[in-house]
Amino acid sequence: MSTVTLQYAKAHLARLIAKAREGQEIRISNGHGLLVRLQPVRLNRKERMPGSMKGLLKIGPAFFEPLPDAEQEVWESYRALFHMQDVNCL
Numbered sequence: 001m002s003t004v005t006l007q008y009a010k011a012h013l014a015r016l017i018a019k020a021r022e023g024q025e026i027r028i029s030n031g032h033g034l035l036v037r038l039q040p041v042r043l044n045r046k047e048r049m050p051g052s053m054k055g056l057l058k059i060g061p062a063f064f065e066p067l068p069d070a071e072q073e074v075w076e077s078y079r080a081l082f083h084m085q086d087v088n089c090l
Contacts, residue, residue, distance in 0.1 A: 003027040006035065 002024065009016055009028045016026050016038055026038040067075070 001025045001027065003029055003034075006030045009038075 002019075004012075004016065004026065006028055009026075020026050020038045021040050023040065027034055028036050028038060066072070
């Protein structure tokens with residue numbers, strides 16, 4: 001871990017980013033104390049597995065029933081408000 005001044009960080013930002021990406025923590029301070037820490041972003045990327053959610057989501061038959069008239073009118077008003085074209089899904 002190293003601490004640098006704000007002026008140094010402005011002049012050598014690319015170098016400091018490279019060090020942070022290598023795993024080193026960089027602290028940037030001014031005359032009054034610590035301002036920020038520069039550290040790499042660690043992405044938690046797990047491999048996607050098709051079918052991994054199978055059985056975890058249940059959709060009942062009511063999902064496929066027509067909406068009540070009042071709720072359908074609300075959806076239609078949004079369609080008119082945003083000038084959406086009539087879209088038929090099936």
